[in-house]
Amino acid sequence: MNTRTFSIKKIPHYLRVVWHRILRPWWWKLFRKKHVRARLAADFPARVQPLFFNSKEHSLQKSLLCALLSDTEIHHQAKEAREHRFAFFSNELRAHGEQIDWQKDYASGARWDSSKAASELDFVQSVNGSDVKYVWDVNRCQWFLWLGMAYVLEKEEHTTKNAKEVLCSENVQAFMRDVESWQAANPLGMGINWAMPMEVAIRATNWIVAASFFYEAHEGTKEFWQGFMRSLWQHGEFLSYNLEFVRNNANHFMSNAMGLVVLGAFFMQQDDTTLKNIGNTWFRCGKRFMEREIMRQFYSDGINYEKSTSYHRFVVEMCTIAFAAAERVREPFEIVYYQQLTQSFSYIFTYSRADSSAPRFGDTDNGRVLRYTPFEDYNNHLKNLDFECIFFGNTLVPKQNKVRSPFSTHFPHGNYVVWRNETTHFMADIGDYGMNGWGGHGHNDCLSFELWAQGESILIDSGTGCYTSNTELRNALRSTKAHNTVMLEKAEQTEYAGLWRIKRDELAPALLEYTASEQGLTLCAEHSGYFSRFGVKHRRTWKLESNAEQGKLCINDEFIPGEQHQRQELKRYSGEVNLILSDECECEQISPSKILCRFQTISCTISNSAGLQMERCPISLFYGDVRQGWRIFAPCSTDTASETVIEWER
Numbered sequence: 001m002n003t004r005t006f007s008i009k010k011i012p013h014y015l016r017v018v019w020h021r022i023l024r025p026w027w028w029k030l031f032r033k034k035h036v037r038a039r040l041a042a043d044f045p046a047r048v049q050p051l052f053f054n055s056k057e058h059s060l061q062k063s064l065l066c067a068l069l070s071d072t073e074i075h076h077q078a079k080e081a082r083e084h085r086f087a088f089f090s091n092e093l094r095a096h097g098e099q100i101d102w103q104k105d106y107a108s109g110a111r112w113d114s115s116k117a118a119s120e121l122d123f124v125q126s127v128n129g130s131d132v133k134y135v136w137d138v139n140r141c142q143w144f145l146w147l148g149m150a151y152v153l154e155k156e157e158h159t160t161k162n163a164k165e166v167l168c169s170e171n172v173q174a175f176m177r178d179v180e181s182w183q184a185a186n187p188l189g190m191g192i193n194w195a196m197p198m199e200v201a202i203r204a205t206n207w208i209v210a211a212s213f214f215y216e217a218h219e220g221t222k223e224f225w226q227g228f229m230r231s232l233w234q235h236g237e238f239l240s241y242n243l244e245f246v247r248n249n250a251n252h253f254m255s256n257a258m259g260l261v262v263l264g265a266f267f268m269q270q271d272d273t274t275l276k277n278i279g280n281t282w283f284r285c286g287k288r289f290m291e292r293e294i295m296r297q298f299y300s301d302g303i304n305y306e307k308s309t310s311y312h313r314f315v316v317e318m319c320t321i322a323f324a325a326a327e328r329v330r331e332p333f334e335i336v337y338y339q340q341l342t343q344s345f346s347y348i349f350t351y352s353r354a355d356s357s358a359p360r361f362g363d364t365d366n367g368r369v370l371r372y373t374p375f376e377d378y379n380n381h382l383k384n385l386d387f388e389c390i391f392f393g394n395t396l397v398p399k400q401n402k403v404r405s406p407f408s409t410h411f412p413h414g415n416y417v418v419w420r421n422e423t424t425h426f427m428a429d430i431g432d433y434g435m436n437g438w439g440g441h442g443h444n445d446c447l448s449f450e451l452w453a454q455g456e457s458i459l460i461d462s463g464t465g466c467y468t469s470n471t472e473l474r475n476a477l478r479s480t481k482a483h484n485t486v487m488l489e490k491a492e493q494t495e496y497a498g499l500w501r502i503k504r505d506e507l508a509p510a511l512l513e514y515t516a517s518e519q520g521l522t523l524c525a526e527h528s529g530y531f532s533r534f535g536v537k538h539r540r541t542w543k544l545e546s547n548a549e550q551g552k553l554c555i556n557d558e559f560i561p562g563e564q565h566q567r568q569e570l571k572r573y574s575g576e577v578n579l580i581l582s583d584e585c586e587c588e589q590i591s592p593s594k595i596l597c598r599f600q601t602i603s604c605t606i607s608n609s610a611g612l613q614m615e616r617c618p619i620s621l622f623y624g625d626v627r628q629g630w631r632i633f634a635p636c637s638t639d640t641a642s643e644t645v646i647e648w649e650r
Contacts, residue, residue, distance in 0.1 A: 013247075032237065036188060037188045037234075042226060045229060053391070078171055089624030094106050100181060105132070110130035116191070118189055130469060134624075142371040172214055189238070205262050205370070207235075229270075236260070236278070236279075250306055253293060260285055264282030264284070302344040306434050308434070316348065320396055323396050361427075362441050363478070364463050378622040427449060429445050432507050443479075446529060465626040480578075484579050507527045536562070537562070556643050573638045577642055578632075587614050594612065595607075604647065605647050606632055615630070615631050
């Protein structure tokens with residue numbers, strides 16, 4: 001769907017864009033920021049009231065936590081956090097030193113200028129090959145949660161021993177040290193950590209969750225908590241004047257709404273009347289925004305309109321945290337929004353495989369508001385729901401259970417089809433690019449699919465290795481060629497207009513046939529992405545059969561001329577049928593038309609009578625990861641059909 005034509009109905013939205021992106025930031029820069037920066041910490045109360053939970057609930061949390069992590073694991077990850085050893089965008093811990101440099105990208109060593117106003121920094125452009133996301137992920141302060149989890153165990157152990165001495169915790173001291181260090185290095189509005197309102201919202205949320213652990217800690221001084229409250233007030237003031245309101249709002253604006261709800265609810269809990277009133281204003285503003293965006297950014301079948309499984313999970317987390325904050329102040333969202341959130345959870349349960357892994361459609365930057373473990377399995381969205389159930393309650397987050405959704409599901413608005421049994425999982429994208437023709441975090445993957453069988457990812461999405469640090473790689477990994485679909489004349493299904501934009505969405509996908517049983521699936525769909533340039537629609541038919549020991553997938557690709565064209569009148573165009581495999585398989589050409597792929601537990605053959613070739617290609621399993629996978633491809637043309645057969649067995 002292309003929404004770029006002007007409509008008088010859009011005028012109110014455009015006026016809101018002008019108000020939130022031009023007028024309020026202008027007022028903040030010229031007048032409000034100076035006042036907010038000048039207010040002293042002594043003006044704030046020294047006692048903090050928690051938001052999400054209190055000390056009476058810590059015993060329950062401790063017992064629930066131990067079902068997911070052992071005491072040893074919790075204490076170990078807190079120790080690593082105290083020593084500032086983190087694994088952001090990496091499989092290995094990286095030392096950040098005794099004193100964190102909050103403006104430094106520890107992967108590249110590059111540093112952002114902390115003496116410049118945030119508005120003067122161009123974070124879209126790479127600085128000496130660095131990636132600003134590496135800086136921002138550290139500044140989200142997500143390890144405060146790990147310190148808090150360990151502190152809960154300490155308090156329980158201390159109480160059990162009936163110790164009379166006051167508990168002095170290294171975890172509390174580390175939390176206080178890092179908060180004060182961040183405050184000293186990041187004055188309001190200065191440096192890269194104030195350049196993105198989304199990051200302000202996520203950081204504030206992590207601080208507020210941490211306060212629910214530490215608010216009664218003996219080590220917390222009056223001066224510390226006054227400074228803590230002042231910093232959170234500054235976060236709220238900044239956020240309320242610098243919202244990321246754009247033509248098509250997405251996860252950034254949703255994070256802003258979440259931040260206002262959480263900050264507002266937090267200050268509504270405090271004893272100070274002035275702060276209560278400010279918090280009430282932020283809360284109602286954020287709640288109103290979130291209600292509007294939930295209905296805009298999620299299709300009625302529960303799928304986020306950015307068309308990315310990773311970002312779907314990210315935005316659902318934002319909504320979950322905001323809903324929990326609203327319940328804490330007895331101002332819950334209305335039932336219609338709970339129903340939409342429930343639909344979104346159902347989509348996560350449906351696309352998750354038997355081993356809890358998730359297909360990687362669209363951008364996979366693995367964003368999280370809260371991180372519960374240092375070495376998080378980015379591709380396991382169910383594990384995070386288990387942790388959220390502990391902290392926010394199963395009235396919001398459905399408990400994971402053994403009840404699986406039907407063997408086949410079609411999401412008619414997001415336009416994904418999922419078929420699965422206990423050993424096989426197939427998911428196809430037959431939808432638009434995303435964000436109502438704007439682009440965002442979708443990929444050129446119409447009629448692409450992922451195939452998982454016997455615990456192995458046979459055919460995968462290429463993922464997302466980076467955004468701004470390497471724009472060539474960014475574009476390569478979201479290209480048509482990097483997905484399990486057909487590319488004609490080396491042309492993209494949709495043309496790019498920037499790192500997160502497309503020129504227009506002309507895909508107009510259509511589902512033509514959908515028949516499913518417990519034994520398999522027949523699916524036929526087409527798109528018109530190449531029609532204006534080449535005069536044909538790409539039509540693809542999948543026929544899947546699978547049982548406990550083996551399976552077969554036949555893919556037929558053909559090109560259908562428009563009604564005004566006769567096939568003999570059209571010029572012949574060439575293309576390639578692409579198949580992407582991970583680095584975990586060994587590929588061997590056993591004939592010109594057949595390739596053998598060996599995985600750890602199964603072997604697979606791919607055949608196409610037109611001939612097959614293979615080459616190494618970049619893939620990414622999570623943001624920051626780039627490795628060499630396999631691209632297997634077969635020639636195709638607009639005047640003949642192409643059939644690819646994939647067979648696997650133990």
